[in-house]
Amino acid sequence: MFESDRDAEGVRIELRALTKHYPGQPAPAVDNVTMDIPAGELVVFVGPSGCGKTTTMKMINRLVEPTSGEIRIGGRDVLSLNPDELRRHIGYAIQQVGLFPHLTVAQNIGLVPKLLGWPQPRIAARVEELLALVHLEPSAFHDRYPRQLSGGQQQRVGVARALAADPPVMLMDEPFGATDPITREHLQNEFVRLQKQLRKTIIFVTHDFEEAIKLGDRIAVLREGSHIAQYDTPAAILDRPADDYVAGFIGQDATLKRLALLRVTDVPVTDSLPDPRLPQIAADASLREALDLMLAHGTDRCSSTAGVLSYATLCAAVGNRSQEELVAGDR
Numbered sequence: 001m002f003e004s005d006r007d008a009e010g011v012r013i014e015l016r017a018l019t020k021h022y023p024g025q026p027a028p029a030v031d032n033v034t035m036d037i038p039a040g041e042l043v044v045f046v047g048p049s050g051c052g053k054t055t056t057m058k059m060i061n062r063l064v065e066p067t068s069g070e071i072r073i074g075g076r077d078v079l080s081l082n083p084d085e086l087r088r089h090i091g092y093a094i095q096q097v098g099l100f101p102h103l104t105v106a107q108n109i110g111l112v113p114k115l116l117g118w119p120q121p122r123i124a125a126r127v128e129e130l131l132a133l134v135h136l137e138p139s140a141f142h143d144r145y146p147r148q149l150s151g152g153q154q155q156r157v158g159v160a161r162a163l164a165a166d167p168p169v170m171l172m173d174e175p176f177g178a179t180d181p182i183t184r185e186h187l188q189n190e191f192v193r194l195q196k197q198l199r200k201t202i203i204f205v206t207h208d209f210e211e212a213i214k215l216g217d218r219i220a221v222l223r224e225g226s227h228i229a230q231y232d233t234p235a236a237i238l239d240r241p242a243d244d245y246v247a248g249f250i251g252q253d254a255t256l257k258r259l260a261l262l263r264v265t266d267v268p269v270t271d272s273l274p275d276p277r278l279p280q281i282a283a284d285a286s287l288r289e290a291l292d293l294m295l296a297h298g299t300d301r302c303s304s305t306a307g308v309l310s311y312a313t314l315c316a317a318v319g320n321r322s323q324e325e326l327v328a329g330d331r
């Protein structure tokens with residue numbers, strides 16, 4: 001359907017003057033929104049409850065019909081396509097998961113490929129592949145029913161189902177929302193790993209700004225009516241929030257959040273020889289984890305396989321001078 005269905009990498013999504021006015025409501029839920037979502041990027045919508053995130057998303061797969069405006073996916077005018085056909089080419093994962101209770105895990109995942117007329121052996125192979133991808137042992141989960149799964153496992157099956165037909169576009173509305181913080185972090189980490197491989201175009205709705213920073217290539221901070229308050233990379237939003245409204249979303253700990261975006265390997269080491277006497281940090285850990293380790297050990301240095309990392313380096317990474325440098329600068 002879309003040009004890239006063949007290789008399943010993401011395609012560009014364009015929203016033009018998109019508006020939804022629900023009948024009987026005093027104001028439009030989505031008011032004249034124009035936005036480009038680049039191919040292969042994950043864009044997160046964040047904003048207060050009722051600001052129009054879900055409505056904007058649901059217009060893209062036409063679960064909600066726009067009042068006016070245009071939507072293009074991979075250059076194709078979505079409003080001229082058959083909605084059922086369209087939805088088979090857009091993955092959709094939601095908080096409530098929406099697995100069919102009377103179908104097994106394998107049947108739930110294989111549903112869209114079946115509707116698309118894939119031959120049975122290809123569906124079976126795809127189901128096995130996806131279960132492995134979301135870290136559910138195929139032989140253990142294949143024949144279970146949704147009620148026999150934990151909430152986190154159900155959400156993984158939901159994500160696997162959304163990926164089943166290898167759609168170039170995925171819409172995800174709080175897909176990890178119903179899980180405890182540990183499961184949620186695990187799912188987020190797996191999802192980051194998956195998206196690095198898959199490079200789909202994904203729109204992801206969340207209330208959780210930390211989640212937005214962790215997952216998003218870009219974040220759209222939305223106001224009432226889905227008006228865009230700021231649309232930029234997580235680092236740019238943390239460094240330069242457009243106004244007080246955006247700053248309010250970031251919260252008090254912008255510097256810690258910026259540290260969380262950077263890896264140990266992103267900054268220079270003070271000594272390229274690892275020091276086994278210092279607290280040890282994984283090379284792929286974040287600078288926030290490195291700071292946590294230093295604080296826990298009461299030291300201003302830690303070591304990874306790449307060498308020794310200092311507190312002053314962390315300060316420099318977020319554009320601040322450390323206490324040591326400030327004192328030295330005063331001399």
Ligand SMILES: Nc1ncnc2c1ncn2[C@@H]1O[C@H](COP(=O)(O)OP(=O)(O)OP(=O)(O)O)[C@@H](O)[C@H]1O
Pocket residue numbers: 022023025029047048049050051052053054055056
């Ligand atoms: N079917 C509907 N009929 C009338 N009004 C609706 C309908 N669906 C949503 N709305 C209204 O449209 C506005 C936007 O709703 P929407 O669900 O898009 O917001 P949201 O940002 O996704 O909210 P939340 O974060 O709480 O899920 C709200 O004021 C809501 O009450």
